[in-house]
Amino acid sequence: MAAATPSWADMPGRVVSMNLCTDQLAMMLAAPGQLISVSDIATDPLISPMHMEAAAYPANFGGAEEIYLLRPDLVLAGVYSDPAVVSMLRRLGVEVAQIDIVTGLDQVTDRLVEVGALLHREEEATARAEAFEADLVALTRPGTGPRAAFYYPNGYSLGTGTLSHEILTTAGFLHIADELGRDSSGRLALELLAVAAPDVVISTGTYPGNSRSEDILHHPALEALIAAGQGHVSGPDWVCGTPQVLTALSDLTTLRDGMEAE
Known part of the structure; x- marks a missing residue:
């Protein structure tokens, strides 16, 4: 119990996502009540596969002032998120983690593990990663098709x-x-x-x-x-x-x- 205390003490209790891809990772991995806001486009069915799940969270429009007033312990952003917003949040003392894009299927598990560590949800991330790898193998076909x-x-x-x-x-x-x-x-x-x-x-x-x-x-x-x-x-x-x-x-x-x- 004593050894576990620092981990729980450091666990971010108020997480905001301002990027469509980190929205998905956060919704998959966050503990109940840990994620307090996702980006406004997370509810757009044309681009967000988790738009129904996203409807349960308050939306943010990616503004620094707006996000700061949510009093986040951690903000999840993309590497191409507005640099002015990211810079301002960091100057205001807010921790911002910028998650890189994925260009290969082998990087999906890396992002799960990365975000899982930031949220202190390593076990959930590992389980998701293992399930992904198993499903990926089952869906892989020989490269001889049309x-x-x-x-x-x-x-x-x-x-x-x-x-x-x-x-x-x-x-x-x-x-x-x-x-x-x-x-x-x-x-x-x-x-x-x-x-x-x-x-x-x-x-x-x-x-x-x-x-x-x-x-x-x-x-x-x-x-x-x-x-x-x-x-x-x-x-x-x-x-x-x-x-x-x-x-x-x-x-x-x-x-x-x-x-x-x-």
């Missing part, structure tokens, strides 16, 4: 050095970015996509209203390409490197297994 491509508004496509690439290839698909030598993300000419003729085109859902950037998703050439093969919509489970990516991976393995069976 050829696939990402194509988003403005003709944006993902390269090989991304988390989405890892999800795709772990499900057994071949990413055409490898063929095209595209290790980074950026715009891909529709002509190049059409010539590559992937078996699957992965795109995204659209927001209500009109957007010129989304017009290309309705181009006849792209629609013909999808009609000749398969279309797949990526969702919020693809956004952050948390165990939620298993849902995205499961959807893809179901698609691949079905295509292989045909």
Whole structure:
């Protein structure tokens, strides 16, 4: 009991998350009552896979003054969170932990362990990490499957050095970015996509209203390409490197297994 006292004394009792990905990790790992606020976008169903869980927490809009007034013991932020906000909070004496993005599935357990240690929830983090690793093995497929491509508004496509690439290839698909030598993300000419003729085109859902950037998703050439093969919509489970990516991976393995069976 005496040995455990310092750990409990140092355990942050009021934790605020101001980043979509740390929102998820905190909601997964925090003790009851430990997490007191998540980012306002955590409740957006278009980008947050845990939007229903997030509705139980007060939202913050990422402002330094707003977060400081919540009297947090610890603020979880991303490496690309507003540097002015992070700097101000630290000058005010608030501990801010900036969690790096995940670019590979092997880093998911690292982030679980990292945030688990910050929250003093090591056992919960270890259990989550072990469950993730077991599910990942079960969902991994040989990399001999159909050829696939990402194509988003403005003709944006993902390269090989991304988390989405890892999800795709772990499900057994071949990413055409490898063929095209595209290790980074950026715009891909529709002509190049059409010539590559992937078996699957992965795109995204659209927001209500009109957007010129989304017009290309309705181009006849792209629609013909999808009609000749398969279309797949990526969702919020693809956004952050948390165990939620298993849902995205499961959807893809179901698609691949079905295509292989045909």
